[in-house]
Amino acid sequence: MKLEIQNLSKKYSKEKYGLHDFSLTIENGILGLLGPNGAGKSTLMKIIATISQPTNGSIKIDGVDITKEPNAIRKILGYLPQDFGVYPNLNAYEFLEYIAAMKGVGGSNLRPRIELLLEGVNLTAVAKKPIGTYSGGMKQRIGIAQVLLNDPKILIFDEPTVGLDPEERVRFRNLISDLASNCIVILSSHIVSDIETIADEVAIMKTGQLITKGTQDDIVDTVREKVFESMIDDTGLAILKEKCLVVNLTRKKDKVLVRYIADSPISDAVNCTATLEDAYLYLTK
Amino acid sequence: MTSLKSIIKADYLQRTRSYGFLITLLASVCIAYTFVPSKDARYSTVRIGNYIGESNAAWIGHVTAIMASIFLWLIGYYLVNDGIKKDKETGVGQIIATTSITNFKYLFAKALSNFFVLLTIAIIIMFMALSLVFVRGHNYPFNFSQFLLPYLFATLPCIFCVSVIAVFSEVIFGKYSIVQNIAFFFLFPVLTGVQSLSSNAGMYWLDVLGTKFISEGMVAFVNLHFHQSINTVSSGFLFISQSDNKYFLFEGTDWSAIYILSRLLWIGVAFLLLLVSSRLFRRFDAAEITTGKKKKEEVIKSKLPLKEIRLSTLPVASPGYGIWPFVKTELLMLIRIGPKWFWLINIGGFIALFFIPLATAHSIALPIIWFLQVNRWADIATKEKSNQTHYFTYAAYKPLQRLLSSQIIAGMLLAITFSLPLIFRYLLTGDYSNAISLLLGAIFIVSLSVFTGILFGGKRFFEIAFFILTYCNISATPAFDYFGAFNHGIAYIALIAAINCVLLLGAFVLRDYEIRNQ
Numbered sequence: 001m002k003l004e005i006q007n008l009s010k011k012y013s014k015e016k017y018g019l020h021d022f023s024l025t026i027e028n029g030i031l032g033l034l035g036p037n038g039a040g041k042s043t044l045m046k047i048i049a050t051i052s053q054p055t056n057g058s059i060k061i062d063g064v065d066i067t068k069e070p071n072a073i074r075k076i077l078g079y080l081p082q083d084f085g086v087y088p089n090l091n092a093y094e095f096l097e098y099i100a101a102m103k104g105v106g107g108s109n110l111r112p113r114i115e116l117l118l119e120g121v122n123l124t125a126v127a128k129k130p131i132g133t134y135s136g137g138m139k140q141r142i143g144i145a146q147v148l149l150n151d152p153k154i155l156i157f158d159e160p161t162v163g164l165d166p167e168e169r170v171r172f173r174n175l176i177s178d179l180a181s182n183c184i185v186i187l188s189s190h191i192v193s194d195i196e197t198i199a200d201e202v203a204i205m206k207t208g209q210l211i212t213k214g215t216q217d218d219i220v221d222t223v224r225e226k227v228f229e230s231m232i233d234d235t236g237l238a239i240l241k242e243k244c245l246v247v248n249l250t251r252k253k254d255k256v257l258v259r260y261i262a263d264s265p266i267s268d269a270v271n272c273t274a275t276l277e278d279a280y281l282y283l284t285k
Numbered sequence: 286m287t288s289l290k291s292i293i294k295a296d297y298l299q300r301t302r303s304y305g306f307l308i309t310l311l312a313s314v315c316i317a318y319t320f321v322p323s324k325d326a327r328y329s330t331v332r333i334g335n336y337i338g339e340s341n342a343a344w345i346g347h348v349t350a351i352m353a354s355i356f357l358w359l360i361g362y363y364l365v366n367d368g369i370k371k372d373k374e375t376g377v378g379q380i381i382a383t384t385s386i387t388n389f390k391y392l393f394a395k396a397l398s399n400f401f402v403l404l405t406i407a408i409i410i411m412f413m414a415l416s417l418v419f420v421r422g423h424n425y426p427f428n429f430s431q432f433l434l435p436y437l438f439a440t441l442p443c444i445f446c447v448s449v450i451a452v453f454s455e456v457i458f459g460k461y462s463i464v465q466n467i468a469f470f471f472l473f474p475v476l477t478g479v480q481s482l483s484s485n486a487g488m489y490w491l492d493v494l495g496t497k498f499i500s501e502g503m504v505a506f507v508n509l510h511f512h513q514s515i516n517t518v519s520s521g522f523l524f525i526s527q528s529d530n531k532y533f534l535f536e537g538t539d540w541s542a543i544y545i546l547s548r549l550l551w552i553g554v555a556f557l558l559l560l561v562s563s564r565l566f567r568r569f570d571a572a573e574i575t576t577g578k579k580k581k582e583e584v585i586k587s588k589l590p591l592k593e594i595r596l597s598t599l600p601v602a603s604p605g606y607g608i609w610p611f612v613k614t615e616l617l618m619l620i621r622i623g624p625k626w627f628w629l630i631n632i633g634g635f636i637a638l639f640f641i642p643l644a645t646a647h648s649i650a651l652p653i654i655w656f657l658q659v660n661r662w663a664d665i666a667t668k669e670k671s672n673q674t675h676y677f678t679y680a681a682y683k684p685l686q687r688l689l690s691s692q693i694i695a696g697m698l699l700a701i702t703f704s705l706p707l708i709f710r711y712l713l714t715g716d717y718s719n720a721i722s723l724l725l726g727a728i729f730i731v732s733l734s735v736f737t738g739i740l741f742g743g744k745r746f747f748e749i750a751f752f753i754l755t756y757c758n759i760s761a762t763p764a765f766d767y768f769g770a771f772n773h774g775i776a777y778i779a780l781i782a783a784i785n786c787v788l789l790l791g792a793f794v795l796r797d798y799e800i801r802n803q
Contacts, residue, residue, distance in 0.1 A: 051679040053801050074682040075604075085673030089621040090614070098614040102681030102688065106605020113600045120594030146677070148594065150602060175594050 001062060001153055002027050003048070003184055008057035010043050010208075018043035019054070020208040030180045032199030033188035034280050040208040041188040042082055045156050048186065049079040061154070075104055078152030080143045082159045088132025092123055092142060095131055096149060103150040110149075117145040120175075122168075136163040144172065148179075155185045161194050173198050192277040202276065206284050216276055223279045228269040229259050240266065247281050288386065289394050296368060296398035301405065305741050309364065313406045317413035319522070320352040321345050321421070324532075328524045331500075333507045334515040338535035341425035342418045346432030347503065347535065349414035351496045351520055353436070354443045356410075357403050358494055359756065360749045361444055362469050364406075365399035366451040370462065378569035389563035392452050396559060399448035407440050431537030438540065439495035442548040446493050449555040456562040463623035463660040466748065470656060470755075490547035496520070498547075502538040524764065606682070611691030612698075618668070619661045619699050631657065631703075638706035646707055647719070648770035649759050654703050655730060656755040662734040663744035663751075665696045666792065670742060679800045689796050693735055693789065700727035704768075718778065722769020725781045729767045732788035739795040 003026040010018035019040045033041045046052035048059060050070035058065045066073045086095060096114045100106065118124050121141035126134065131142060140163040147155060157176070161169045177198055179185055189195055195202060196216065203213040212219060227247075232240065237256050240246065248259035259272065261282050300306060320330050321340065329337055331348045338344030372378035381391060411433075418432065450469070458465045476493055489498045500518035507513055510533065620628075634654040638646050655662075666689070669675040681688050701708075704723045711720040730751070737747040757765035766772050767781060 046676075049676070049680050051676055051800070071682055074680060077680065079676070079680055081676035083673060084676050087618055087668065087672055087674060089618055094614060094617065097610060099677055100602065101605065101608075101610035101614070102677060102684075104604055104606045104682040105602040106607065106610065107603030109600035110602050110605070113602050116599055117594060148596060148599070151596075171593065178594075179596055 001184055002060075003154065004058075004060045005044075005048075006058050006060070008044070008047065008059065009055045010040075010047065010052065011055040017208045019047070022057070022205075022208070022210055024203060024210060024213060026184050026186065026201075028180070028182060028184055029200035030176060030185040030187060030198055032195030032202045033186060033205065034192065034195060034202060034284075035188075035205035035211075036284055038207070039205040039284075041205055042158055043208070044205070045079075045158050045186065045188060046081075048073075048154070049077060049081075049156055050074060073154060075150065076153040077103075078147035078150065078155040080147050080157045080160050082162075084143055086131045086134075086139055086142060089130055091130055092118055092127040092145075095142065096146060099146045100149045105150045113149070114145075117148055121145045137165060137168065140164055141168070144175075153183050155179060155183055157185070157187045159189055160187065161189060161191060169194070192275075192280055196276045204280060204283050211283050219279045219283075220274050220276055223261055223274045223282045225271065225274075226261050226263060226282075227259065227272045227274045227278050228262060228265040229257060229272050230266055230269045231255050231257050232266075236266075245282060245285050247278055289390060289397075292386075292391070292394040293398045293401065296395065297401050299371075300365075300368075300398070300402050305743060305745055306402075308741065308746070309406065310409055313409045314413055316356065317349065317353075317410040318417070320349045320410070321414065321417045323421070324530075328522055329519075329530070330522060331503075331518060331520045332523060332530075333503050333518050334513060335529045335531050336507045336511065336513075336515075336533055337530050338503075339425065339532050340417065340421035341534065342422060342428045343431035343537040344535040345414050345418050345422060347435045347499055347538070349410060350435030350440050351499060353407055353410045354440045354494045354496050355520065357407060357440065357444050358447050359473065360752065361403045361406075361447045362451050363466070363749045363752060364745065365402055365448060366455060366465060366469075367462070368395045368399060369452070369455040370460075373569055382568040387563070388566045388568065389560065392456070392559055392562050392566060396445075396449045396452045396555075399451050400445050403444040403448060404441070407436065407444060411436055425534070428537060434540060435499055435538070438545060438548050439499055442551050443494050446551055446555045449558050453558045453562045456566045461624055463627065463657075466659055466752075467657055470752065473756075489544050490550055492547070493551055495544075495548055495551070498541070498544045499538055503535065506535060507533065521760070522762070524762070606687070608687050608691045608694070611688060612695050615665075615692050615695035616698060619664065619695060622661050622664055627657075635703065635706060638704075639710070643707070643710055646710075647723075647768075648761065651704055651707060651723075651768070652755050652758045652770070655700065655727075656751065658699070658703070659748055659751055660744075661699065662696060662730055663738065663747045665692050665731060666735040666738035666796070667742070667744050671744075684800055685793055685797055689735075689793065693731055693792075696731035696734070697728055700730050703727070718773055719769050721778055722773070722781070725778065725785060726768020728785050729781060729788075732785045732792065735792040736788040736795070739792055739799060 005022060005024045005026075008019055008022040012018055017040075022040070022044065033044070035041050043052065047054050047067075050066060050073060054067055058067055060066070061073055064072045087098070090098065093111075093114060096117070097110065100110055100114070115124070118127050121144055123138060123141055123145070126138070131139065134142070140160070144160065147157070155176075161172060164172060173194065176185055176187065180198075180200070187195065187199065199216065201213065201215055202219050204211045204219070212222075230236075230240075231252070233255055237246075237249075237258060240258060240260060244260040244262040246258055246260045250257040259278075261278060265271070322328055322330060330352055331337075338348070369378070372381060415432070418427070450472075454465045454468060458468070489495075492498070500520070503518055504515055508515055511531075631654070634650065634657070638650055638654070641650055664671075669678045678684060678688055701724060704727050708720045708723050711717070711723070733750065734747045737750065738744065740746075754765050754767065758767075758770060761771065763771040767784075769777070769781075
């Protein structure tokens with residue numbers, strides 16, 4: 001399966017673009033989307049999920065343009081929006097059956113499938129209670145379960161780990177890895193470590209445009225041998241901030257341990273292993 | 286004082302910076318225009334027997350102030366009765382709860398914000414009336430005080446009271462907005478009843494709308510100058526023969542200190558109500574927002590040993606493109622709106638429709654039973670937005686043909702179910718025309734709610750429109766008949782059917798546009 005995004009633009013007003021001439025090709029595997037707030041990640045995901053129309057451009061799934069034929073993707077789509085709600089008066093079974101109907105899924109296997117999904121997201125014990133009584137994390141898990149109701153071939157997760165506890169986050173990552181073998185998974189997150197752990201490829205966006213796309217190694221290469229750590233005082237820190245990109249600070253008594261990216265280090269600097277987070281901060285500065 | 290001003294300002298801006306409010310203002314301009322009918326119009330709004338005032342400043346000021354008081358009392362409540370609910374839904378309430386603001390100050394700010402929203406509408410009506418004075422009454426001396434004072438003494442205290450009642454009912458009924466809406470629906474007849482009692486006693490202090498004193502002043506003026514013995518003023522949209530109209534030059538009201546005191550008294554009562562509300566207000570208690578700490582603890586304790594999801598091991602779900610699973614769930618959601626005990630009232634009303642006289646059941650009982658479900662109808666096409674599930678529903682497979690159709694079908698099934706006793710009785714008597722009218726009426730309610738819900742992106746417009754429709758129908762106004770209580774015949778049936786088709790078509794077109802342009 002191949003998802004081709006060609007020259008996609010979303011214009012909100014005369015001068016405001018959500019996406020600007022965005023092109024990308026995605027094949028089976030996990031694509032991590034990184035970008036600061038307002039970069040256009042959610043806009044891109046909404047357009048792929050067919051709930052938003054682009055101003056220009058096309059999105060093709062195996063050659064079919066879904067901006068013109070949205071139903072072509074809806075049957076094979078699993079989408080977890082960033083800010084989604086639920087119907088509070090329905091219980092988990094009823095809600096998932098309703099979403100299944102939306103996706104065009106039914107039959108005798110639906111109920112056992114829902115039961116296994118609820119078991120997998122650890123909600124079996126509360127499955128017959130109204131969803132209105134659930135906590136934020138539990139609602140998020142219902143959201144994850146609904147993604148898998150059909151046999152999705154394209155999965156879109158917009159900030160999926162928000163509200164999940166560390167244990168649930170690990171389970172979610174494992175789930176995504178399992179899915180990726182024969183699906184396209186697009187995952188956006190502010191938590192770089194989530195992407196770092198599981199993404200096969202990473203795309204970095206800024207102001208509606210694609211900055212770079214590649215494997216994690218390709219992206220980390222942009223800052224390799226440029227990441228340093230130094231122990232300095234506050235005066236030195238102020239000077240360093242003007243010259244370099246400071247990516248982390250750890251205060252230790254009257255000194256500060258600074259992690260920064262620079263072409264050449266200041267004296268007494270230690271060269272560090274570059275990470276995806278360093279590269280992301282460097283590319284979106 | 287500064288913090289109070291800031292809260293009121295923010296709340297006022299939040300409410301008025303919306304498409305819906307703009308529509309409300311435009312509607313207010315149109316409605317204000319209808320308050321002062323021209324001499325060749327087929328209706329009147331305020332008349333003393335056959336006497337109607339010439340369009341001078343005093344008459345237009347009095348008439349529009351009376352009408353504005355009634356209008357803003359009736360619909361004002363529905364416009365402003367969700368200030369606290371919005372704070373709860375947006376989470377702002379929880380931030381407010383942690384600040385040092387007192388309950389009274391917060392609720393007072395909400396009431397004042399309600400008041401300013403309604404005052405904006407009242408001012409629009411007043412300016413429209415003023416322009417009519419210049420257009421229609423330019424031949425008469427301009428008496429500004431007799432134009433303005435009815436607004437000051439009647440309309441302003443009236444909208445202040447309704448603003449406070451909106452806050453009070455939100456505090457008392459909390460999340461049960463269905464009960465709130467219905468309680469207010471029945472408050473008006475109660476107050477009208479009390480008002481007639483006050484008339485017998487020759488007192489004005491029981492009249493919250495403040496129109497009684499003004500009306501009686503008009504009656505006294507006509508009786509004195511034309512030697513009549515008229516008792517009351519008729520007000521509302523009066524579609525009665527206008528051929529016998531007699532015009533007179535109204536000079537205004539002699540304002541009495543007791544009347545002004547009665548208005549101040551009502552403002553005092555409103556403050557008292559605020560004080561009571563502040564004692565009962567629970568400051569966005571988290572336990573109230575969820576459903577209690579007990580349930581949450583139970584959930585945490587019930588965590589089971591973790592199991593991984595293996596997609597390959599899940600039973601393969603087969604395609605299912607039918608709409609009945611939707612209809613079933615939509616129906617379930619409609620039924621579950623509001624408290625469970627409310628269904629006892631519904632069932633009681635349903636059974637009563639079998640036994641009460643057919644004409645009364647048709648023209649009064651059924652529209653009231655339908656109105657009791659106002660929150661259900663209003664929810665049909667707005668719940669995606671209000672529950673933020675539109676990301677799922679708009680990405681559904683064929684969302685128009687399958688999902689919207691199911692929502693409409695479920696709504697219609699429920700609306701028709703409520704009218705079944707009457708349909709059954711008409712069928713027994715062979716009156717097929719009335720049975721069809723009832724079916725069309727049920728379809729109309731759902732069509733109107735779906736169309737307006739999608740058009741305005743919320744429930745408000747429908748709630749107000751349905752409220753007005755219900756009131757007009759139980760007040761026997763044939764022009765607003767949508768379910769054959771007063772109008773019969775093929776032409777009428779065809780008209781309602783055509784309106785239904787237009788509304789439904791409009792709903793599909795609008796939803797299609799909405800889905801494509803998120």
